[in-house]
Amino acid sequence: MAGNTFGDIFKITTFGESHGAAVGVIVDGVTPGVELDEAYIQKQMDRRKPGQSSVTTSRKEYDTIHILSGVFEGRTTGTPLFVMLHNQDMRPSAYDDIQHAFRPGHADYTYLHKYGIRDHRGSGRASGRETAARVAGGAVARKLLERRGVQVVAYTKQIGPIACGTFDESVIEQNAVRACDPEAAEAMIRHIEELAAVGDSSGGIVECRIRGVMPGLGEPAFDKLDAELAKAMLSIGAVKGIEFGAGFAAATMQGSEHNDGMNRDGFLSNHAGGILGGISTGQEIVFRIAVKPTSSISLPQQTMNVHGDEQTIQTFGRHDPCICPRIVPVVEAMACLVLEDHYKRQAAMLNE
């Protein structure tokens, strides 16, 4: 109930804070006999880790993962797969002067109200560090989905006012912001650098496309495939919204426009985003998420502290001025977790 487990049949349980000794994940429900090694997971971890470019934080995180159970002689055993990462770059002293203040946009205030006590070193469990465990778990799901022919790719669609005008999948991992349009990428980088120079940050939009999903995946009532993806995405800190297919644009559309007709070859359009009635159509699944500007900025902000005193705060940490590029692998990881779980749910239902 404390919500540190995600998934029903294929599921992960995570632990770890920004400044504790380690973060880790138990992946349960893994298909046995599948080839898997640390390098495969590490590759995904490396995409998430900070310090990759001028537009991400210079903080070093030693995201070297270790598989401590669930793999034997290079193959999964079907028993719980445990992956751990040690935290090595703990600099709690950097937080000393702000340890009693509620940082605007952070979960400091809400954590204190929830738990009564708070680890003031960084953001505790609300830290982006927690997503490392998700990416590790998601990598296991990705491996299983690869064998099913499913591909999950996310990318930056917009940063501040700059939106991608074209879609070129081959450039995504080639630019520092993981945008799908190389020209927009350059403008985005300049925009972020300008904001970073004045101590500010930017929001953005990340889009995800999933291909190769069989039709018929998802449950019809509460566990609709889009409902589960929505929960998965909104569970990532900084995500403030999600839309599928036409999304919010559907508000101004008419049924005759929005409905996706069919002919012998399949659907004629994809306003639905690949999901009808909560169940996959077999088309590309498409959704976008709204990412808020990074809360940690070095501009002075008005806030309060735990003693009830008003104060001005400036957070001079090493923070990402825009979180979109680093949220991309997290989005993919969560999508992979949802999909593999639903494949197994479907298999269970049909089994006889």
Next chain:
Amino acid sequence: MAGNTFGDIFKITTFGESHGAAVGVIVDGVTPGVELDEAYIQKQMDRRKPGQSSVTTSRKEYDTIHILSGVFEGRTTGTPLFVMLHNQDMRPSAYDDIQHAFRPGHADYTYLHKYGIRDHRGSGRASGRETAARVAGGAVARKLLERRGVQVVAYTKQIGPIACGTFDESVIEQNAVRACDPEAAEAMIRHIEELAAVGDSSGGIVECRIRGVMPGLGEPAFDKLDAELAKAMLSIGAVKGIEFGAGFAAATMQGSEHNDGMNRDGFLSNHAGGILGGISTGQEIVFRIAVKPTSSISLPQQTMNVHGDEQTIQTFGRHDPCICPRIVPVVEAMACLVLEDHYKRQAAMLNE
């Protein structure tokens, strides 16, 4: 796993299709000793039922509920509370001519792929009829939340191109579209009537505000309060997106703008929508959902049938030309279910 249960501690399990004998809900985890009668639940059912105005379907649904267990001498017993509604206006013959066609925008195609068989009378489990059971269950949650001082109110914010310019809560239940702006409401009604006249339908946006929630509600990792609300809302058919607080507008905002500062009296703004790090701030919780235009329209549409033949389809049923007004009580019901569940989860964690 088949996803017909919602909630963790306070939870509902529903059954029923559009053309079966009945729909119903088992509400489990109800606080014992609470005054509750059928009239209280019926009031919410009546808000959802069709046939209330010119802008909703003329189809009659006999939404008279019966509590068959879990209430004794006017008080909840703490054991499962079962509420049932009989389906009485079944006209399956109306569907005879389209029984083999995949209706555009409907779940016909995806259900057939999921289950291998399909109840062709209406939409089966994907029917809006299924939401009647949600509203019944949500009414029980609403009763418990009332005692906590929590208020949940949803309303139509936009239909097609017409958006509310003002917010007047007192008018919501006074106009046929449940808009929060009486002038916009009139324009919306005209817009819907025009579309209905030509056999088309409209999308829209519904907004929800929740007041009186204590700070500290929600779980920090996967079961964030916004993540759970997102799942709840996307689990309603026709909902294609959700955003909290500033939502997608956050994409073009900067941290200095989006961050909600504080002073001695609390937060200075609410761009976050009342949730930080997945946990309530004690402010008003605000979110909006994108509602697609009703799929059932009487304009001819191109589609395919189960035999692989192309055909043109026209669905002359009695359908809502815009689902927003009737989705409002469903949104409220789902929000109530999420909130009461999280109150109980918080109580469990703190208990010692």
Next chain:
Amino acid sequence: MAGNTFGDIFKITTFGESHGAAVGVIVDGVTPGVELDEAYIQKQMDRRKPGQSSVTTSRKEYDTIHILSGVFEGRTTGTPLFVMLHNQDMRPSAYDDIQHAFRPGHADYTYLHKYGIRDHRGSGRASGRETAARVAGGAVARKLLERRGVQVVAYTKQIGPIACGTFDESVIEQNAVRACDPEAAEAMIRHIEELAAVGDSSGGIVECRIRGVMPGLGEPAFDKLDAELAKAMLSIGAVKGIEFGAGFAAATMQGSEHNDGMNRDGFLSNHAGGILGGISTGQEIVFRIAVKPTSSISLPQQTMNVHGDEQTIQTFGRHDPCICPRIVPVVEAMACLVLEDHYKRQAAMLNE
């Protein structure tokens, strides 16, 4: 969390009390496309219903079941299957004189402490009536297991001091106590009649054998097949113990005796009861449960009432002097639920 749902993938959620309007069960996770009708379920209900012989209660329960959703044109749809039974023989007045007393052996005292309020008409949710919903749900599982070639048979092994000396499966449903030894059955019936005549009741032992289960079923840690069966059986009121294979006799055995050796043709013995390390061996699964004597007896008993006054109580209802014969179909139903769920769990894990 309130514990009215059983199973993980194939699962049932039940409601209903002894003296409410109805009892019912939602079966979720049903394989679609399977032939199923009311008669199949009714047959199991009839085995459980009271009033079948001199050794069971003369109370009439109208256990006529109705499938209200989840079956279409004689086949399961894969959506929630709902089965309901109306309660028709309510005689709450029979309980008037004991409504404030805590009946020895009953859950009156514990329910009052748990909920703060109590439905004094009969045993509320703790009534044997609640098992009717289990048998209905279990019948659906039984149907699915039949297609897998799995057979579940339970029977009375012992009543009071009289134990079966032989095992003849063909006689079980031919005698009023459902014993596997016809001679013992006669002695058991006489024993029960003698006790009934003086207003007393008897305990007993019920044994269950499950055949045709594939090897490899069950989970290795907490959800061992025997652990789940144990929970299922102890969740039946009146059951006070369970043992698998050699069971408690293993306490006085040595490893060289208890270990089941193997040769080319399989296992040489079955002291384990068909389960090793929580996982089925493919042998017959064998377990026994201890059934306490019926709590409702008409002999005077010393007790207390809700006001703290001591009183003598005699419960002149229509009660079973020994519950074994009627617990047999409940044991089978619960075993079927556990097995079908684990088949589906295994399928989910292996799916790729």
Next chain:
Amino acid sequence: MAGNTFGDIFKITTFGESHGAAVGVIVDGVTPGVELDEAYIQKQMDRRKPGQSSVTTSRKEYDTIHILSGVFEGRTTGTPLFVMLHNQDMRPSAYDDIQHAFRPGHADYTYLHKYGIRDHRGSGRASGRETAARVAGGAVARKLLERRGVQVVAYTKQIGPIACGTFDESVIEQNAVRACDPEAAEAMIRHIEELAAVGDSSGGIVECRIRGVMPGLGEPAFDKLDAELAKAMLSIGAVKGIEFGAGFAAATMQGSEHNDGMNRDGFLSNHAGGILGGISTGQEIVFRIAVKPTSSISLPQQTMNVHGDEQTIQTFGRHDPCICPRIVPVVEAMACLVLEDHYKRQAAMLNE
């Protein structure tokens, strides 16, 4: 679904095999602000560890635990508490000659059928090593229960033919077999030593008493307190049965004997074992479990190997000739987990 999580609100998820790199447990749903340190958990680990006497295995396990998250400055934070133990005494070569044989009484055969692959070094996930993670998690529950005034104590009641004749709680931790009768303890030790000398092993019975539980704990239908305890106990390898209160003796009792009457001061007896209708009475909760003789014996046994060849096997490892003394802390740990979970479930239900 893969069953490596136990509990609903207060829950543990474990990983680890006998011969992997580590075993560990994530404890979720922990009350925040509670004083807890590694020494408290270590104390319970030390009770479980092997090599404590002549009657337990001489194998050394380095059960030094580390808390890697969830505790900050000596207090629980409410976020996932992670405890890990490294495996340091791996001697896989000891298993080389038996790696392809199915050891009688072990899960070798069933694991291979379940997963298709098998870690032949020791028993993998079916190893007693897995219980180390349970004891660590159970220690956290024990700490919370201490604050509630609940005491859980288990002890050896019988080994082979030797049963305790008296109950003296003070001697339990003073003798090598953890028996409650010092004279019986001496006889038990001699019995075990004799069996060990000839390469054989012994079964036994362990009893558990729980005091200080409030009346009203447990759920009425499937999650009865005794049903959950039964699952918890049967989930421990080597446990083949459980009985509450009078248990199997109830089979030969009459209602007039078995029913526990009441007077003004409470119950007059405790045949029910402290649970009525699945809910605690406030009396002592008493249950016994049947423990099978250790499967690993050095006497020659007939078996088969993975290639289908018959062979004779002798397992000359360092094994416990009777597992009762070391199962005692595992029984207590599992009981603590069930109880703390049910306290939190009760709090959730009553919360308003």
